Amino acid sequence: MNTLQRIGAIALCLSGLLASSFSAAQQEVTYERLLNAQDEPENWLTYNGSYDGKRYSGLTQINRNNVQNLELKWMLQNQVFGAWQSNPIVVDGVMYITQRPNDVIAMDPVTGRVFWVYKHTPAENARVCCGANNRGIAILGDKVYMGTLDARLIALDRINGKPLWNIEVGDVNLAYSITMAPLIVKDKVMVGVGGGEFGIRGYVVAYDADTGEEAWKFYTIPAPGEPGHDSWEGDDWEHGGAPVWITGSFDPALNLTYWGVGNPGPDWNPGQRPGDNLYSDSVIALDADTGELKWHFQFTPNDGYDYDSVQVPVLVDREWHGQQRKLMLWANRNGYFYVLDRESGEFLLGKPYVKVNWSSGLDDNGRPIPTPQPEGMPTWPGNQGATNWYPPAYSPRTGLFYFSAWEDYATIYRAEEQEYEPGRAFLGGGFTVLTPALGAPGVGIGRTNPVNTWTDEVGHAALMAMDPETGEAVWKYEQFDVSDGGMLTTATDLLFAGGREGHFHALDARTGELLWKASLGGQVAMAPVTFMVDGVQYVTVVSGNAMATFALRE
Amino acid sequence: MIFFRLPSGLALRTLQRARHIACLSLLITATPTIAQEVGDHQYTSEAIQAGSRVYVQQCALCHGPQGDLIDGINLRLGQFRTASSDEDLARVIAEGAAGGRMPAFSLRPDEFSGVIAYIRAGFDPDGVAVRIGDPARGKAIYDGKGDCASCHRINGAGSRTAPDLSDIGLIRTPAILQTGLTDPAATLQPIFRQVRLVTRTEETIIGRRLNEDTYSVQVLDSNEQLRSLLKADLVSYELSSTPVHQPTTLANGEVADLIGYLLSLRGLE
Numbered sequence: 001m002n003t004l005q006r007i008g009a010i011a012l013c014l015s016g017l018l019a020s021s022f023s024a025a026q027q028e029v030t031y032e033r034l035l036n037a038q039d040e041p042e043n044w045l046t047y048n049g050s051y052d053g054k055r056y057s058g059l060t061q062i063n064r065n066n067v068q069n070l071e072l073k074w075m076l077q078n079q080v081f082g083a084w085q086s087n088p089i090v091v092d093g094v095m096y097i098t099q100r101p102n103d104v105i106a107m108d109p110v111t112g113r114v115f116w117v118y119k120h121t122p123a124e125n126a127r128v129c130c131g132a133n134n135r136g137i138a139i140l141g142d143k144v145y146m147g148t149l150d151a152r153l154i155a156l157d158r159i160n161g162k163p164l165w166n167i168e169v170g171d172v173n174l175a176y177s178i179t180m181a182p183l184i185v186k187d188k189v190m191v192g193v194g195g196g197e198f199g200i201r202g203y204v205v206a207y208d209a210d211t212g213e214e215a216w217k218f219y220t221i222p223a224p225g226e227p228g229h230d231s232w233e234g235d236d237w238e239h240g241g242a243p244v245w246i247t248g249s250f251d252p253a254l255n256l257t258y259w260g261v262g263n264p265g266p267d268w269n270p271g272q273r274p275g276d277n278l279y280s281d282s283v284i285a286l287d288a289d290t291g292e293l294k295w296h297f298q299f300t301p302n303d304g305y306d307y308d309s310v311q312v313p314v315l316v317d318r319e320w321h322g323q324q325r326k327l328m329l330w331a332n333r334n335g336y337f338y339v340l341d342r343e344s345g346e347f348l349l350g351k352p353y354v355k356v357n358w359s360s361g362l363d364d365n366g367r368p369i370p371t372p373q374p375e376g377m378p379t380w381p382g383n384q385g386a387t388n389w390y391p392p393a394y395s396p397r398t399g400l401f402y403f404s405a406w407e408d409y410a411t412i413y414r415a416e417e418q419e420y421e422p423g424r425a426f427l428g429g430g431f432t433v434l435t436p437a438l439g440a441p442g443v444g445i446g447r448t449n450p451v452n453t454w455t456d457e458v459g460h461a462a463l464m465a466m467d468p469e470t471g472e473a474v475w476k477y478e479q480f481d482v483s484d485g486g487m488l489t490t491a492t493d494l495l496f497a498g499g500r501e502g503h504f505h506a507l508d509a510r511t512g513e514l515l516w517k518a519s520l521g522g523q524v525a526m527a528p529v530t531f532m533v534d535g536v537q538y539v540t541v542v543s544g545n546a547m548a549t550f551a552l553r554e
Numbered sequence: 555m556i557f558f559r560l561p562s563g564l565a566l567r568t569l570q571r572a573r574h575i576a577c578l579s580l581l582i583t584a585t586p587t588i589a590q591e592v593g594d595h596q597y598t599s600e601a602i603q604a605g606s607r608v609y610v611q612q613c614a615l616c617h618g619p620q621g622d623l624i625d626g627i628n629l630r631l632g633q634f635r636t637a638s639s640d641e642d643l644a645r646v647i648a649e650g651a652a653g654g655r656m657p658a659f660s661l662r663p664d665e666f667s668g669v670i671a672y673i674r675a676g677f678d679p680d681g682v683a684v685r686i687g688d689p690a691r692g693k694a695i696y697d698g699k700g701d702c703a704s705c706h707r708i709n710g711a712g713s714r715t716a717p718d719l720s721d722i723g724l725i726r727t728p729a730i731l732q733t734g735l736t737d738p739a740a741t742l743q744p745i746f747r748q749v750r751l752v753t754r755t756e757e758t759i760i761g762r763r764l765n766e767d768t769y770s771v772q773v774l775d776s777n778e779q780l781r782s783l784l785k786a787d788l789v790s791y792e793l794s795s796t797p798v799h800q801p802t803t804l805a806n807g808e809v810a811d812l813i814g815y816l817l818s819l820r821g822l823e
Contacts, residue, residue, distance in 0.1 A: 026779050094780050108772060108782030115764045115772050115780050157710060159778055162718045164710045166822045 026092040026159065029139045031186050035252055042532035044090040047136060047181040048391055049529065052315040053249040055393035056489050057530045061537035062552060063492035067506045067516045070550040073538065074112030076105075078545040083446045083525065087136035087181055087391075088540055088547070089144075090531040095540075096158075097547065098134040101126075102148045106161060109540070110533050112549060116161035122150035127175040127423065129197035130445055135247070135526065136181035138189060140209050147178025147191045155189075155212060165212040169193060169205060175423045176200055181247045185257060185288045188215050192244025196262040196308065199239035199426035204248070204259055204284075206291060216291030220244060220261045220279045228296075231276040239420040240273060241265030242280040246310040246389050251326070254343060256285045256294055258315070258328065262308035266428025269415040270304035277302055281309045283330065285345060295345030300334045300368065304413065305358055306383050306431075307334040312391045314401065315342055320469060329468050331392060331403045333385030336362065337471050351471035353464060354407050355380040375414075378434040382411030382459070384443065384482075391527040393487035393495070398509050400474065401466040402495055404483045409443060409459030410434040433458060443482055447500040447523045456480050461499050463487075465512060475512035479503075486527025488539070496539055498524025504541050504548070520548055596732070597671035597683040601664070605672030606679045608665045616656070621677060630677045632728075632817065639688045639814045643670050674728065684728035685810040692815025695808050705798065708819060714778045715762065716798065717746060721821030731813050735804070738797035748794035749773060754787050 029045065037045045041058035048055050062070065078084050080100040088097045088109075095109035102120040107113060122132075126149040137144045144158045151170035156163055169191060170176025175198030183190045188206040196202065202220040207213060220242035222228040232240060241264045248259040264280035266272060281300035284293060300307045314329045320339070328342040335356040339349040347366030357380045359368035373379050384406065392403035416429040433442025441454040461483030464473040483499030490496075495509040504524055505517040522544010530539045540549045613621075613629075621629030636651070637643045644666050650658035661669070675681035696702045703712035706719045722731070734741040751759040751773070761775035771791075773781045785791065802809060 025777075093782075106780065108770075108780075111770050111782055111784070113765060113767065113770050113772055113782055115774075115782070157707075157714070157718075159780060160707065160714045160718050160774065162707070162710075162720050163822050 026094060028141055029091055029158075031140065031184070034140070034184060041530075043092065044088065044529040044531050046089070046138065047087050047183070047247040048249070048312060051250040051252065053312045053391070053394075054314060054316070054396070054489075055391055055487055055527055056395055056491070058491045059530055059532055059537045060490070060492050061532070062490070062494065062530075062539065064494060064508055064515060066552055067494060069553045070506070070516055070518070070539070071553045072518070073110075073549045073551050075549070076107065076112050076114075076547045078547070079103075080545075082545075083131055083133070083523065084542045084545055084547070085131075085133045085135050085526045086542060087526050088529050088542075089137055089139055090529065090540075091139060093533055094158075095531075096137050096139065096144055098136055098146060100134065101132045102134055102146060102154075104137055104144060104146055104156060104161065106158070109531060109538060109549070110536075112547075118156055118161040118163065120146070120148055120152075120154060120166075122148055123172045125423070126150040126172050126177060127198060128177045128179065128194060129425070133179045135179055138182040138184045140184045140187075140189065143209065145182045145184070145189050145209070147180060147182055149177050149179070151176040151178055151193060153178065153182065153189070153191055153207065153212065155209075167207070167212045170195070170200070173423055174198070174200060178245075180245050183248050183250065183257065184209060185250050188288075190248070190257065192220075192246075192248075192259060194243045194245040194262075196241035196243035196245075196265055197267060197425055197427060198423065199265050199420045200241060200243060201238060202242040202244055202261065204244050204257075204286060204291070218284070218286055218291040218293065220282075220284065222278060228278040231278040231301075233274050236273040236275075236277075239265060239426060240277060240280065241267075241426075242277070243308075244310070245308075246312060249313040249315050250288060251315055251342060254326070255288050256342070257288050258313035258342065259284050259286065260308070260310040260313060262310050263303055263306045266418050266426045267306045268304055268413050268431060269417065269428030270302045271415060272417060272428055273302070275302060281307055281334070283309060283313055283328070283340070283345075285342070297338075297340055297345045297347065297366065299330075299332045299336070299338065299366075302370075303334075304372070304415065305334070305379060305411075307332070307385060308388070309333065310389050311387065313342075314392055314394050316394055316396075316401075316468070318396070318399065318468070320348070327468065329392075329394060329401045329466075331387050331401070331405070331464070331466065333381075333388055334358070334368070335381045335386040336368075337401075337466055338366065339468050339471070340366075349468075349471050353466065353471075353473065354386045354405055354462075355410075356386075376412060378410035378412050380410045381406060382409045382433060382443075383413075383431045384409070384445065388484065390484050390525060391486040393489045393527070395489045395493070395495075395509055397491065397493060398465075398489075399467070399469075400509065401468055402487045402489060402497075402509070403464055403466070404485050404487075404497070404499070405462045405464050406443075406459050406482050407462050407478075408457070409482065446484070446525075447481070450502070450521070452481055452501075461485075463495075463497055463507070463512075465495075465509070477507055477512045477514070484523065484525040486525070488528040488530060490530065496528045496530075496541070498528075498541060498543065500524075502543060504528070504543060518548075518550070520544070520546070522546060596685060597667065597674065599680065601668045601671040602675045602681060602683050603679045604664065605668030605670065605675075606677070608661065608669040609672050609677075612659060612661070613669065621673070629673050632674075632676075638686070638818055640670050640674070640686050640810075641688065643673065676727075682729045684732045684813060685806075686728055686817060687807060687810030687812070687814040689811070689814040689818040691808075692811035692813065692818075695804065695812050696815055700802075700804065700812060714774060715776055717762075719816065719819055721819060723817040723819045724821060726816070728813055728817060731816050732809065735802045735809055735812065737801055738799055742797045746797075748798055750790070750792040750794070751783060751788050752790035753783065754789055759783070
């Protein structure tokens, strides 16, 4: 090193020191920050923005008076073809999003420019029923975590994107997969597995977030000798499905994590697996430290309609029928809206929010009274459900619960005996969507054609604002096509959502009045998120193969 | 550290292109010099060519002409079951391996070094074969007198300011690693040139670029923070003309050991 270089190097070190005092620091994302995520609304730290699953932001810059001044700030084009259902995480000026099949992108949320991309190539034999989706990362400390289609969990350095560990969560040869964003609680990272259409036996598993060492594992189908095992006959339980493919919620005061459990298998032949098939189509409350089951509530016993209960458990503390209560609000895929006590799992209220004919109502314990339809006759709601995985929202200001419902959508089911074969689809029959004319197109699993030829006659969306007190919608925002759109609501009583039509709209959360919309041209599925950088509030939404970010015109 | 002071816009891009070309020509013209300088880091071309004859006569029957006929081994690409350093290879050849399935070979010393040179040159008789030392000794140098972790990071340990080396053994050849140590300027990639940015608010940011476009630049700064800056917000944008680290002062054997260690870094399995 010559003298000039030496001087330069010293100057470099000095200026580096100076720079540190000016940096908008990327601090450690501690558990305390995740726990108090509502106190830093400028960031979006977890899948639902907070542990209670409300998707409610305290940001107020965008309000009902200025929302019509939103303008596009940037777009990021997905480099991979296929519907995009990933949820962005925003922390200290960095946004993390995943793209198909299992890439993590770190980017600047102000400009949309990319810092780095990490690519995991799933094993070639990875199988998923319904699209090679990934719904996002979780963050803790200096790491980000991603589950993969080949059922692995990967920890990355959140600054440089390099992998730190990569562990097997499930056997890819048996079609275990992970599509959900992980849940971080304390020092653990938790995931559930998909594969309900392939005869898996589902579970939720927690790992030491630092090392990837397994901490606990809870099977969603009880083994012989365990409580609930008698809800299965013979060896049906071994391949009974009950996947967990959507991120759970967490109540720190009760130290309980809540998870929605998916359908039993084979999907459409309940006669092949007699019994209630616990804990399929249930919500389970698991101790955050041990994974021990505290309570469960089953929405659809012996389901033959693919009514996964993989909705986000929304945890709300509020007055309910004159009493302050710890509630769980749940619009289920089976067509009923539920209010549960989340301390005990007690059923408090349940009402259909769309046409339902697979059951004639719920008994005092919330158990449905089954009314299976004769062969060849339609069942309401249909196979994609009256709602599905897309996140709902709850506003403590309006006291309303918002979600996307599918109205006038029915399916004709066909049951068949099927033998389990490892790694193969295990469906037990099939279904067709009810259409008003022979040969007319039915609603598909996603929109890949901008021309709507199926029309609203085979199903259409209603964004519902549900009053948890009554189980009745106080308003509905109807759309022509169905919608897999998640929700975002804010402290200025705005509700942001979209749907398959490719519209992204802002509604008045109190009245349902349309205040602003943008036609983005690709289906909106995952819920929008909002955040603030340098005093500017942004709203980001994924539409088709692109992610768009809006802020107020300067 | 010397920085180019760059004008903005088109001139800046032209300069970058020009420097890129200069950098390439440096690499080409520098090669013979490196060969002299590095001494026994590297095998002679005579050894490699002699080794190719030994390989064909003694090894190809089992390992195949491309060195890939035995499961888990690809001699040409440097993939071995147990060996890593040149000493390891010599031992396996001299003593046999795999419980006798590979017999012991009795070779003259020049045949040993020749066949190892041929393997290290990637089966290219005209190639360059870098001497590869002991990874354990190399790790001690990396952690100790080399002080590499003050800038580089491996499997979550060390600084992020210079590129992460966790999988460097998969993405760099021995020859490039050796040149990177002995003549860093010859292998410094444009994106890794250090930048020094001064913002309108008089913040100075030193770092390494991750991404850049006409209007913005993304940097991993000296505080290991991800920064994205609009060029319109910068009053100064300078690119370093020299690598952060100087040509190594390690002895030849130490360089070989360090390369042995770096080649053993193959990311997560």
